[in-house]
Amino acid sequence: MKKTPPLLQLLVRNVSFEGLPVVGELTAADLDLPSDERQSCPEPFRLEARASLVSEGVLLQGTVSGQMRCRCDRCLQYYTQECAAIPVCHDYPPPLGETVDLTEGVRDDILLAFPQRLLCSPECRGLCPDCGQNLNVRECACGGGDTGSPVWGALDALQLPEAEGKPVPTASGRRRKGPVRRRS
Ligand SMILES: [Zn+2]
Numbered sequence: 001m002k003k004t005p006p007l008l009q010l011l012v013r014n015v016s017f018e019g020l021p022v023v024g025e026l027t028a029a030d031l032d033l034p035s036d037e038r039q040s041c042p043e044p045f046r047l048e049a050r051a052s053l054v055s056e057g058v059l060l061q062g063t064v065s066g067q068m069r070c071r072c073d074r075c076l077q078y079y080t081q082e083c084a085a086i087p088v089c090h091d092y093p094p095p096l097g098e099t100v101d102l103t104e105g106v107r108d109d110i111l112l113a114f115p116q117r118l119l120c121s122p123e124c125r126g127l128c129p130d131c132g133q134n135l136n137v138r139e140c141a142c143g144g145g146d147t148g149s150p151v152w153g154a155l156d157a158l159q160l161p162e163a164e165g166k167p168v169p170t171a172s173g174r175r176r177k178g179p180v181r182r183r184s
């Protein structure tokens, strides 16, 4: 098991009814947050919370803020997603030991705030399905983009091997690659 960061290792004898501030920075490693090409948390999160005695248990309340590095699902560009003031609220009922480990609760709150769909902007136009040009930057020269769902742009950008070897002539006389045709 990972070692709990000291900030999240709450000494119960220090907690009063007035509350004990639990404030500090936590890295993705401290919280064992998932990290991959699509989504990662290179900067630490800031926890601003307070632990109070409630009857025999402990209540942790506050917020955690930070940012994520995300890769847009449509245009595959990286962008920073701000995660401001994610609510933190956890109740630790008795019997309590000498310490309470707050890691899992804070981790779960952050995970809930992870977006399922990553978009650099709701209006992101994605990549041209034919030539891969990022259509947020400029129109592409091939004239094939911006016709269908941008989701296909991201898929086509993966450069799957051509299923049908023959180039397909387009109306303008230029050549398209084979797999694109299957979409229509
Ligand atoms: Zn995008």
Ligand SMILES: [Zn+2]
Pocket (backbone or CB within 6 Å): 128, 129, 130, 131, 132, 133, 140, 141, 142, 143, 144, 145
């Ligand atoms: Zn294009």
